[in-house]
Amino acid sequence: MIDWKLALSMATRLTKPGPEMDAAQVAEAVAELREGAARSEGPVREFSQLHATSATAPVLVVDRPRWIEANLETFRVLMDPVMDKLVEADKMPTGLSRTFGSKIGGAEVGALMSFMSSKVLGQFDPFWNGPNGEGGRLLLVAPNIVHAEQQLSVDPHDFRLWVCLHEETHRVQFTAVPWMRDHMRSLLDEFIDATDLDSGALASMVGDSFSEVVKIVRGESDASINELFQNPRQREIVDQLTGIMSLLEGHADVVMDGVGPDVIPSVAEIRRKFNQRRKGAGSLDKLLRRLLGMDAKMRQYKDGAAFVNAVIDRVGIEGFNAVWEKPANLPSKSEILDPQSWVARVHG
Template sequence: MIDWGVAQGTATKLSRPGPDLSPAEADDVVGELREAAARSTGPVREFSDLHAPDTVQAQAPVLVVDRPRWIEANLGTFEVLMDPVVARIEAGRPRSGLAHAVGSRVSGAEIGGLVALLSGKVLGQFDPFWTGPRGEGGRLLLVAPNIVHVERTLDVDPHDFRLWVCLHEETHRVQFTAVPWMRDHLRGLIDELTAATDLDSEAVQRFLTEGVGELVKVLRGTSDASLAELFQNERQKAVVDRITGVMSLLEGHADVVMDGVGPDVIPSVATIRKRFDQRRQGGGGLDRVLRRLLGLESKMRQYRDGAVFVREVNEKVGLSGFNAVWERPENLPDRAEILDPAAWVARVHG
């Protein structure tokens, strides 16, 4: 169904080269990012009051990578997550060897092109679905060339910016290592989304009759829907609402933590935040269209809405009251509660 080798080759070929750095400069960046990640651990855990247990499963390594390595890591995760969908499609629609080979290469090229585009945008990422050789759960990826590119574009202090990025990403690492059920819960939601996926001709027809009109709105700038949203059925939308709630919580919480810790350890944090928020708004018309189609606009809303949720809940019930969100999956907010923090407080705290 998907030729992952073609995806890897396409993404690597299409990804843009990073900033021009000498070998010595690259070594310095890698070393500083590793040090910044280590420095972030204590302040993040103290501010959030989240502490990972001393187990192998909670030991998520920190890796400083370039764009090709990020591509390789993400395609590996995509393959694991998409295996159930591929298995369902191939079981229901057996094809000839030639058709299968051609189709899988086309699909691989499409995925490779998408990942190549994203490879130049991601600064850091916690991959909760990677399992290490000793059973480690998850890994943190810091994409060095992208971090250098953005710090230069924003014209901010590189040392401060690197630590600032690490504060955000370290928060994600703590969220998954200190909350042992989070990884399986998120994987369960993805499996539910897979089970709700339409694989029949009616789904395609529905897109042709309804989705094309929405796609035109996206291109005109009158809709914030992504390509994925155009294909969603009602069952999928219900699961996506829950996934959106979780992701908004995780991203918003990371932003709140980095802003809470930042003033104590990063002298230029106010300048960095102001310029970075301007960057999040996107560039020109074509850039905005691509961001909508790829779901990046929705991602930006997750940061914003999630941070508002975290701050308002903390104001109402304090840090210990907010941290009830990590006690069990039933305490996680859905999309509606992210936008209505008082509703979450009433449900969880009465």
Template sequence: MIDWNVARSTARRLMRPGPDLSAAEVEEVVAELREASRIAETPVREFTGLTPAYPTPVLVVDRPRWADANLASFELLLKPLDARLEAEGKLPTGLPRAVGRRVTGAEFGAIVAFLGGKVLGQFDPFAEGEAGPGRLLLVAPNVVHVERELDVDPTDFRRWVCLHEETHRAQFTAVPWMRDHMLAKVDEMMDATDIGGGAVTEMITDALPELVRIVRGESEKSLSDLFQNEQQRAVVDQITGTMSLLEGHADVVMDDIGPEIVPSVAEIRRKFTKRRGSGSTMQKIARRLLGYEAKMRQYSDGAKFVRTVTERVGQDGFDAVWAAPENLPTRAEIADPQAWVARVHG
């Protein structure tokens, strides 16, 4: 369905350049991010009780390399869907297919280019490594851009970012079923995809009124919400609950551990939270369309869930979320932590 070469070239072409850094400055940033990641490992393990079962690489990358890495993971995740649609004869052939793949590739590349200027770090659980799956990506130009924009201490900010990303690394490499669970949910989404017959036309027709509301800021939905069927929406609710937990947990860790190794953590959090709600009108529209605003809510909603559950049942009670997939909170339980406590702890 997607021409991945076009996606990669489009992302690179549209990717905005990062901050102007000399070779020496680049070397310093890369070295300090690697060191910040190393420094964050032990405090994260001790605070969370999550000990990774195997090592995963830490890659300090620029924006184009981040785009390449994510497109490679998307390509891997979408291969089963491509194969199924091919076998069912639901993909066009000849010129329409060639043109459609290039158009879709360009659209996908444009989205990745937009996100590539915003992501500070990311644990990619789907990449295959020598010791096991997963790799930690730290996007150096974005880290430098934000620390300068916020006017905060660079060393403190880099360590703060690494606390968050190291938590994600622990979540996926210390919880043995987490990666397979997420892959299974992606597979469920793919299995529920229907692009045959008039399915796409019908979805687009139904989506247009809601699309206008999204642009106006009157709806909390994103483009992806508009093109999901009922079965997919159920899976997305489950994935959203899990992602809110993971992001919120990482935010709690970075703020609670922060004072130990990040002296200015309170200032960084205050300025960073304010920045999340800023931006031009066009940027805010783009973020709404791509679901970026909803992604930001995952951090705050998930953090509230983690803190509320921990207050009510203690750290051991909260740690039940890592025991089995069925203990993960649903989207509704993220908003109502007591419902999760009642279901899991009785």
């Protein structure tokens, strides 16, 4: 279905290298980000009261091509169950249709990864398996971080540490809550199992989605392309995943803002300018964000942080940390928007 080699070559060919930097500047940025990640771990663990095992997930400072390569590796692993399902159902295309289909799929994935590679500052990949049994890895995209600090005109040393605080929180979340990784993978497997391979159902879904795409382009709908091609069961699963991602992103924002004032002098200026940046720039950028669901991702930060703050105000940090005890305690998408309902359900 997807020519992964073509996806990688196209993405790296389309991707710009980032801001101009000499060798010394590159080395300085890489070293500072590595140091910032290590420096962030203690304050993040202390503030969050999550007892993570140190160094169980590696930190990698990467450029844009390496970020693309790492994500394609993970996508390929996540797509394996889809391939197995197609083979089992005897739905795999053959001959020229398979060849052309895989090339088109590879080109589409490559173009998407090229666009995303310039947007992501950092990312925790929970589904990577290390050679020594590590579960997950933290990627810090150096050229994007440098580009953002230049674009925002903020202190580069403060900004780099600020980004590290957010991303290190994700590393702590997954290493302190080891069941989270398997739980999210099980939801993704359920999503794949719910995929309808019937050609008639797929054709109907595509037809029904066309008018909604027009609304998205016009700004009359908040849906994304992904949402249009989901059946009811898949939407239920996506709602669960949205609740989890809102929790993780919102919690990371709360932790970085809680720790920030003690270690980052210009944190207030950085937060103000960065919030403005998250809204996107030009009309084309905003359209692509809406189509790809990036606007929904931005809402996860905002709604998730509001949920975390509201729960902590109500039951304290220890009461909030009940969210990490078991999957049943995770908030649903609706509870993210109604924190009191989560408090009532979990704490009675």
